[in-house]
Amino acid sequence: MSVSDEGGDLEAGVEAPWAVDATGKALKTYYTVEGTRLVQHVQFTPNTAFPVVADPTVHRYFGYYTVNLNKSESAAAVGTVAGCAALFARAPYPASLVGVGCGVFAAFSTVQLAGGKCLVVHIVGFPPALATWWPTFPKC
Structure with a gap:
């Protein structure tokens, strides 16, 4: 996913979402855009072990x-x-x-x-x- 400024210039890129539970099991996750916010959603199951770690990786692109x-x-x-x-x-x-x-x-x-x-x-x-x-x- 890319992040642009008001003029359409690329500011940053966000890698694919990821999330893991306390046992290291990968969980289904996805992003939505709500207004000016990027929201990551994580789908839990009854077997999900907490705490869950979900941390988007963002790369800034200066000079692009x-x-x-x-x-x-x-x-x-x-x-x-x-x-x-x-x-x-x-x-x-x-x-x-x-x-x-x-x-x-x-x-x-x-x-x-x-x-x-x-x-x-x-x-x-x-x-x-x-x-x-x-x-x-x-x-x-």
């Missing part, structure tokens, strides 16, 4: 950002990438490789947008100095 674009923003971004392909098309090697990368990304992205999807850019690191990124295309 997402940029969610709507349909028109996605189209504008892909159009800009297509412009990059055109700009570098006549550039000498190795700069021409940038144009190839832009062209491949623009072609792939255009197909995704035509299928009713929008662009989400994931960035890991500390832009602009140390970062990498990748796109995903969820339904709009």
Whole structure:
């Protein structure tokens, strides 16, 4: 399960729930979201030995950002990438490789947008100095 801020940026991840009784027997457990709270439910049986331990494991993700674009923003971004392909098309090697990368990304992205999807850019690191990124295309 992921935890995001109001802007949709990933803040943390919560591992799968777990719970064990005093004998070490695993118990069925699950999460629900109630408003802004994450609640862990543990299913006890008549044979459950107490105390029961259930402790969610949370991982914080500093330096991970997402940029969610709507349909028109996605189209504008892909159009800009297509412009990059055109700009570098006549550039000498190795700069021409940038144009190839832009062209491949623009072609792939255009197909995704035509299928009713929008662009989400994931960035890991500390832009602009140390970062990498990748796109995903969820339904709009």
